[in-house]
Amino acid sequence: MFQSFFCPNSMLENHRIAANRAALIILLALSVFLTACGGGGGNNTAASTTPPAPPVTQPLPPVDVSTIMLADKGSALAPDWQRGAFIEIYVRGYQDSDGDGVGDLKGLIQRLDYLKDLGIKGIWLMPVTKSQDGDHGYAVSDYRNIETAYGSLADFDELLKQAHDRGIGIIIDYVMNHSAAQHPLFVNSRDSDRNAYRDWYVWQASAPTGWNIYGGNPWRTVATGSYFAPFWDQMPDFNLLNPSVVEYHKNNLRFWLNLGVDGFRFDAVGNLVENGPSAWLNQPRNYTLMNEMRLLVAGYSNRYVVCEAPDDPKGFAAADACGGAFGFQLQIDLLNAARGNIDAINKVSNYFKTSPIGIAPILANHDSFAGDRIWDQLGGNINQYKLAAATYLLMPGTPFIYYGEEIGIAGGAGLSGDSKLRTPMSWSADTATGGFTAGKPFRALAANVGTQNVAAQQSDANSLLSFYKSMLKLRNTLPSIAKGSYDAPFVSGSVMGYQRKFAAEQTLVLTNYGQIAVTTNVANLPAGQTLNAVFPLNSSRSAIDANGAASITIPAQSVRVYTVSP
Numbered sequence: 001m002f003q004s005f006f007c008p009n010s011m012l013e014n015h016r017i018a019a020n021r022a023a024l025i026i027l028l029a030l031s032v033f034l035t036a037c038g039g040g041g042g043n044n045t046a047a048s049t050t051p052p053a054p055p056v057t058q059p060l061p062p063v064d065v066s067t068i069m070l071a072d073k074g075s076a077l078a079p080d081w082q083r084g085a086f087i088e089i090y091v092r093g094y095q096d097s098d099g100d101g102v103g104d105l106k107g108l109i110q111r112l113d114y115l116k117d118l119g120i121k122g123i124w125l126m127p128v129t130k131s132q133d134g135d136h137g138y139a140v141s142d143y144r145n146i147e148t149a150y151g152s153l154a155d156f157d158e159l160l161k162q163a164h165d166r167g168i169g170i171i172i173d174y175v176m177n178h179s180a181a182q183h184p185l186f187v188n189s190r191d192s193d194r195n196a197y198r199d200w201y202v203w204q205a206s207a208p209t210g211w212n213i214y215g216g217n218p219w220r221t222v223a224t225g226s227y228f229a230p231f232w233d234q235m236p237d238f239n240l241l242n243p244s245v246v247e248y249h250k251n252n253l254r255f256w257l258n259l260g261v262d263g264f265r266f267d268a269v270g271n272l273v274e275n276g277p278s279a280w281l282n283q284p285r286n287y288t289l290m291n292e293m294r295l296l297v298a299g300y301s302n303r304y305v306v307c308e309a310p311d312d313p314k315g316f317a318a319a320d321a322c323g324g325a326f327g328f329q330l331q332i333d334l335l336n337a338a339r340g341n342i343d344a345i346n347k348v349s350n351y352f353k354t355s356p357i358g359i360a361p362i363l364a365n366h367d368s369f370a371g372d373r374i375w376d377q378l379g380g381n382i383n384q385y386k387l388a389a390a391t392y393l394l395m396p397g398t399p400f401i402y403y404g405e406e407i408g409i410a411g412g413a414g415l416s417g418d419s420k421l422r423t424p425m426s427w428s429a430d431t432a433t434g435g436f437t438a439g440k441p442f443r444a445l446a447a448n449v450g451t452q453n454v455a456a457q458q459s460d461a462n463s464l465l466s467f468y469k470s471m472l473k474l475r476n477t478l479p480s481i482a483k484g485s486y487d488a489p490f491v492s493g494s495v496m497g498y499q500r501k502f503a504a505e506q507t508l509v510l511t512n513y514g515q516i517a518v519t520t521n522v523a524n525l526p527a528g529q530t531l532n533a534v535f536p537l538n539s540s541r542s543a544i545d546a547n548g549a550a551s552i553t554i555p556a557q558s559v560r561v562y563t564v565s566p
């Protein structure tokens, strides 16, 4: 795992070593390490003709912590674009363009027309920065470059341009809590307790006792001390109480914003700062720190921020913290409501009575702690699946679809844990490639690729994909659904109803989660006006009586959406 620390890739970097070491010492060190890497070629001229030098333990990789100033190119996107639906995409698993079996940015560009047709207004890319893990990308080894297997910064520029041309924004994952152990900053920090970057990470002379985070000891001991790394020993936590570290991250954010990226998904914001073994989650500084980051992003035109904070979505979604956060825990109620559970239907109905508009509802994501693929959780029950989708795609907030969810992709065949959720996308029924690559996919395909795939569903008006398109079309054509108020919510038996209002537009959404048709008397409507069905289009008009009530029959397991007109 550590073998590439000083070997071929970083040898090139060593030619740029900072001037605080004499050239002679660098030559000596290069000689030593070229030999260690099997590339020295036996040339010891430098070593044999120079006088004795001070001892050098190892050449440290150069770090780039340069300042980047705000340079806003403006935004090509519509105002309120971030109230449309997003899709979370794992680039490695989306589309391979060159046959190496690994998804890449060029492949994603080829699929932008599909995403536009689906009705997507924003894409969250799981980390595209260079990583040590070569998989999920959360072990970032270079905050200002693209993962080699994904392409180049030029490809990323092209992706931004092509997405913007289609009215789609791109936000990228930003990992502020930790870097890769191979990141040059940590390699320096680990070198000695006198290194200039020692205090950029969290060090103790020896591991303190009494710590337990997610069932493990977060302290990792190496020759120079013990560092704090709760998620993985190869992902050391930054010391975010060091102002230089915060400045570094701000410069990295400006790097991407200056390129034209439309915002960020911030990883693990509940874990940023630790104040002791019983005070390591959701510390007060985490909220003010994220407010600083949000303000930095807000210095650019029309950008968007959403945070991952499973233990406090509402706190971090607040306007004086991230301004946006995923609605963790809500997904459990959404799925139980879809199964017809009355208690869950009531919880869903009540959710946005007290939640900030910045909540971003999900059904699932790339982490197994948030649940399995929806197909697996619902046992392939398409009616329940459509109810779950309708519920969160028509609600307030900004919904995030996890790639493949819209076609009912299942977990990977024979896989478990997070890998099971991060398979290649099922574009076709080809059980060898899924239409994902011309080569051999880097990981097993979804177990149901033969039946649940884009090709099979695109021309089927009753497919899950067509249903997702219908829901997103409502969101994209009715401002009240995308960004309106949440009014007059009620639950009556298995029926949930609410109204959305924006400017003069008023809509009514009714969902029957039960197994039989229900006739419901809907109240609090404008007296004497008419309900016009906008979904499905063939359902009938209904009159609102003088008391502002209308009697409506909703078939079993279905959703009805109406606009109100005089």
Ligand SMILES: [Ca+2]
Pocket: 096, 097, 098, 099, 100, 101, 102, 103, 104, 149
């Ligand atoms: Ca590729």
Ligand SMILES: [Ca+2]
Pocket: 177, 237, 238, 271, 272, 273, 274
């Ligand atoms: Ca931390």
